[in-house]
Amino acid sequence: MLSRGDDFPIHQTRFLEPMLTPEEIDRLGTFLAKALHAETCRIINVSRIHDGASRETLRFDAVTPTQMLGLILRRDPPSEMIVTERRIEFAALRSFHDSCRVPVPRPIALCEDPHMLGRPFMVIRRIDNARVAPAFTPDPYGEHREKIGQSFFRILGAIHAADAAASDLAAAVKAPSPRACWSRELDHWEGVIEANALEPQPIALAAIRRLRRAAPPPPKRLAIVHGDYRTGNFLHDGAGSISAILDWEMAHIGDPHEDLAWALDPLWAGRNGLAAGMLEFDRAIALWSEASGREFDRDAFAWWTLFSAVKGVAIWLSCARRFNDDAGAEPILAFFGWYCLQRHNKMIADRLAAAPRGALA
Amino acid sequence: MRPGLERILGGAAEALNAELVPQLQGPAVGHASMIRWLMTASAQAADREPDVLLAEIAAMRRLFEDAADTTLPGDLCEQLREAVEGSQPTSYSISALTDLCNGMKATLIALQIELEDISAGWARRLEAQAWDILRMGVDRRQVSLRGV
Numbered sequence: 219m220l221s222r223g224d225d226f227p228i229h230q231t232r233f234l235e236p237m238l239t240p241e242e243i244d245r246l247g248t249f250l251a252k253a254l255h256a257e258t259c260r261i262i263n264v265s266r267i268h269d270g271a272s273r274e275t276l277r278f279d280a281v282t283p284t285q286m287l288g289l290i291l292r293r294d295p296p297s298e299m300i301v302t303e304r305r306i307e308f309a310a311l312r313s314f315h316d317s318c319r320v321p322v323p324r325p326i327a328l329c330e331d332p333h334m335l336g337r338p339f340m341v342i343r344r345i346d347n348a349r350v351a352p353a354f355t356p357d358p359y360g361e362h363r364e365k366i367g368q369s370f371f372r373i374l375g376a377i378h379a380a381d382a383a384a385s386d387l388a389a390a391v392k393a394p395s396p397r398a399c400w401s402r403e404l405d406h407w408e409g410v411i412e413a414n415a416l417e418p419q420p421i422a423l424a425a426i427r428r429l430r431r432a433a434p435p436p437p438k439r440l441a442i443v444h445g446d447y448r449t450g451n452f453l454h455d456g457a458g459s460i461s462a463i464l465d466w467e468m469a470h471i472g473d474p475h476e477d478l479a480w481a482l483d484p485l486w487a488g489r490n491g492l493a494a495g496m497l498e499f500d501r502a503i504a505l506w507s508e509a510s511g512r513e514f515d516r517d518a519f520a521w522w523t524l525f526s527a528v529k530g531v532a533i534w535l536s537c538a539r540r541f542n543d544d545a546g547a548e549p550i551l552a553f554f555g556w557y558c559l560q561r562h563n564k565m566i567a568d569r570l571a572a573a574p575r576g577a578l579a
Numbered sequence: 580m581r582p583g584l585e586r587i588l589g590g591a592a593e594a595l596n597a598e599l600v601p602q603l604q605g606p607a608v609g610h611a612s613m614i615r616w617l618m619t620a621s622a623q624a625a626d627r628e629p630d631v632l633l634a635e636i637a638a639m640r641r642l643f644e645d646a647a648d649t650t651l652p653g654d655l656c657e658q659l660r661e662a663v664e665g666s667q668p669t670s671y672s673i674s675a676l677t678d679l680c681n682g683m684k685a686t687l688i689a690l691q692i693e694l695e696d697i698s699a700g701w702a703r704r705l706e707a708q709a710w711d712i713l714r715m716g717v718d719r720r721q722v723s724l725r726g727v
Contacts, residue, residue: 548613
């Protein structure tokens with residue numbers, strides 16, 4: 219008879235291993251002491267947060283002679299699922315950390331020296347007594363759904379109301395011309411598909427050709443685009459308030475309809491038919507428009523919704539590739555590369571098969 | 580007779596959920612739940628995938644036969660005929676059928692690109708036929724969120 223631990227050894231898989239060595243923890247303490255202007259800084263209570271996706275996230279406490287801070291460390295993964303830069307995320311957080319309209323975790327320090335912890339990382343303040351509702355959870359906000367939904371679209375509008383050119387993000391990324399917003403994004407995500415597809419992708423490639431033939435109207439003015447604004451990417455307090463918008467690593471400057479379309483992608487909506495699973499569509503758009511001071515452009519939105527499905531395919535293919543190539547990859551990558559990929563492929567196929575030739579819908 | 584794959588994987592997934600998950604802590608719980616979903620979905624896929632692949636291959640073969648008899652460029656028609664000739668499976672393993680299907684999908688992409696630039700009715704009909712094949716493949720491979 220097989221028994222656990224001898225005849226049938228159970229090896230700890232890589233995705234469950236601790237992620238910082240004792241030497242790295244020491245180096246982090248030294249780094250943070252300097253960043254916090256403290257004589258010393260001791261790192262304690264280190265544990266990993268498993269969010270499964272594109273970065274390594276650790277929670278810990280930093281103890282200096284005068285205070286104890288709850289912090290989060292986000293480090294670029296060894297092989298990027300999506301090519302991101304901590305510098306961009308840090309700059310995006312700095313763009314809003316003084317805002318009363320866009321709640322974000324306070325950025326503490328950024329380190330791009332790979333000798334410190336092996337890969338670039340940033341440290342931000344931890345927000346305690348708040349939770350994330352994972353995507354695909356049925357009715358994740360319960361009785362607070364409507365209130366959270368209103369905040370969700372108001373905050374998105376506030377992000378898009380910000381002066382993109384004057385933001386910290388503008389110093390970290392190159393802003394396109396308004397007319398080039400769409401092509402820059404489409405080129406990028408087409409490249410991700412080409413680099414990661416394990417098999418031919420006739421559906422996504424057809425969508426890309428369709429998008430190239432029907433360029434959207436340019437935005438009247440550029441906006442800070444979060445890049446992954448959706449359910450599952452914010453903290454809430456369990457009583458109807460959004461505590462912080464997270465996951466800014468794909469932030470860039472571009473067309474605000476890109477965020478709006480991604481936030482309203484049916485993949486995040488659950489089964490209740492509501493926008494982002496929270497509000498009636500028209501109400502969501504009205505709240506966003508009021509908060510952003512921008513007009514909703516139906517043509518632009520139609521283009522960016524199809525683009526969102528293509529972007530989704532690209533992200534899910536990169537997950538599938540990483541799971542395929544890395545024997546220690548987290549199982550959730552296989553889920554993304556299977557379930558989410560099939561959902562976006564179906565959305566595209568249903569839409570383009572039914573649309574008049576050359577049209578987007 | 581051994582139990583079918585669906586029973587083996589489904590039973591293992593249920594045992595994982597009922598007996599092992601309650602003994603786990605922290606992130607291992609989420610991983611185990613995700614592995615359970617992957618086992619359940621794999622069981623469904625293993626049962627139907629050869630059928631779906633054969634249906635796709637047959638449908639693409641018919642499309643390519645129709646398209647090869649049109650006024651499409653000669654080199655594409657040649658590619659289509661070669662794809663039709665090579666479309667007979669030599670093995671019914673999922674991996675062999677997948678390789679064959681993927682080869683034909685590469686040809687399908689080339690055909691779609693060409694058809695999209697032709698306004699004639701026959702091209703529109705063939706393009707619609709291509710979309711029917713793609714939708715059929717997606718629809719028949721649907722997996723549910725049950726168990727996540």
